Structures are given as C-alpha cells and as structure tokens.
Amino acid sequence: MKINEFDIPYDIDIEKILEEITNRNAKKVLIQLPDGLKPYASKILEYLSLKDVLIVFSTDPCYGSCYIADYIGKEYNFDLLIHIGHDKFVEKEEIPTVYITANYLGSIEELAEKATKFLYERGFKKIGLVTNYQHLKNIEAFSRIINSHGLEVIIDEKSKGLVLGCKIDGALRISEKVDVVLYLGGGDFHALGIAMAIDKPLFIADPYRNEIRDIEKLKKRVIAQRWWAIHNAKNVKNFGIVLVSRRGQFNEKIALDLKYKLEEKGKKVTLLISDNVNWDEISSFTYIDVFIVTGCPRISIDNRDNFKKPILNIEEAYELIKVLKN
C-alpha cells in the first residue's frame, strides 16, 4: 500500500507494519513517532485500518531510537512496539520491536539545483554529502544532480552518508577530503553537531524550506556558550550528575567515573536520575551549581538557553576535569 504524499509526506512501510502485527498476532500495539510525524497519527491509523487491534501512540519525545519505549510496552503489556523514523540503537529490546523507516516523499531536484549554484558560486569543487534517516533514500539522486554540473560529491561508504545527532563518524571521515560539507535535511540539530566537530565550512540543504543556509553564526554562539559553561563550572563546589533513564542513554559507568574524578578534585557530587531532563525537573535541587547530563550529548548543546545554571555533557565534563586544579 503506497502512502499518498498529500496525506503524509513520508513513505512509511504500512505493509510491513500490517504484516508484523498480523504475523505476531499482536492485539495491543504501541507506536512511537518522531515529533514531525505526530500530526499524521490519525492518517496512519486510517492506512492501517485494523479491527480488533488496540493501537496507542506514545506522546513522549522521540528524537532517536535511543528514546525507545519498550520498557513502557513491557510495563503495560503491549504485544508489539512499532518505532517509526529511526533504526535500531539499543542492543536488546524488552518487548518485540519493529523499526520502520520514514523517507521524505517531497521532491529534492529543485533544492539540488539550488545547492549546486550556491556551492559553485562560492568556488567549492569537492562536496561531502551527509544526511539523516528521513532523506537517506534521496542522497544518491541528490548527489547525481550536483555531479552532473561538474562538482565532485563524496559520500562516506561505510555510513552511506547517514549521521545521527551523536554519531557523525561518516562526516568526520570525509571532511578531510572535501572543501565543504553539505547536510541534506531539516532543522539545525544534526548539522550543528557536525559543524562543531570539523574545520570545514558546512551548509544545510533544507528540503522543507527549500533553502541552502549557513550555520556558522549558530556554531560560534554554541561554542562560546560551551566555554562559558565550562569556565563557570571551574570555581563552584556542588555538581549534579544526571543519569538518563532512557534505554539508549543510560551511562552509569561514565557517570561514576565523572563522580570519582570530580570528588578527587575536591568537588561534591549528587547523583540524579531523570527520564526527561529539563530545567523544571532539576531546578528543585537548589544547592547544585552545575549539572552534568550523561545521556544524549545534545541536551546541553541544544537546550543550554533553557537551563538557568551551567549544564555540561560528558565531553564537556571531561574538558572541565582537565582544567580543574587538584
């Protein structure tokens, strides 16, 4: 069954979902969607048109498959979890889980032409191309259009050009070989992570806005905020190390290592655990001066403005430890 792009602008494999539900005789199914797909939940239900199967959509954040809701599925006796939009991330799920990709159905031709003109006018000849799950199917076609105008496009073979917010090895491998990196996808989330790790220019080719944009200003602001947070953390006493109870983000070993190293430097540490780290939840620990989040590294980078005290990720916490005096 083909999705009509006027109903849902993503190619979701409805046949596979139906097949998995039927073959497993699942009667109670939990579906997880990224935020961009949540507005289409009722359309997905229409496409599934299942009788005698209870389908429940999770409202929890779902920025990656590290946000897997299998433990909720187990707790409340769901037979099957359908996780749409990302690939497998955790080693083993608590209940039967199926990962379904959601490829963007919109056209990318005009955007690829625009990107070619943009890059050509700026004198770039070798282009490194990366993308996220939603546009992975389009990366080859996008590359061919740029290629056809005489620019060379390099896509990392191992990752096939795929990057996650916390997994950008494919971008790192090609960055040395190219003049510029082009990220095909919406938002700044993935592109910012790459831009902060490479010393080549990076631009976003955004299919939703049909525009090519620079990320340099944002990168500079985020790097300045990062060093401000590390600098402010140097002279304070009380640290809160936050474990994140999301299955793919629980890093107890690292949290304990950080605790040990900070205590060695004379700091006081309180260990905390949270399902969804936000300022409202952690601000009640009023005596804590700095929070270190050991889950998704992007919580501190993308949300620093929402926290009223310095917040660091694992990498930043180790940077801090390097500059702390004994």
Ligand code: SF4
């Ligand atoms: S960047 Fe964060 S949300 Fe995305 S996959 Fe990594 S840990 Fe999960």
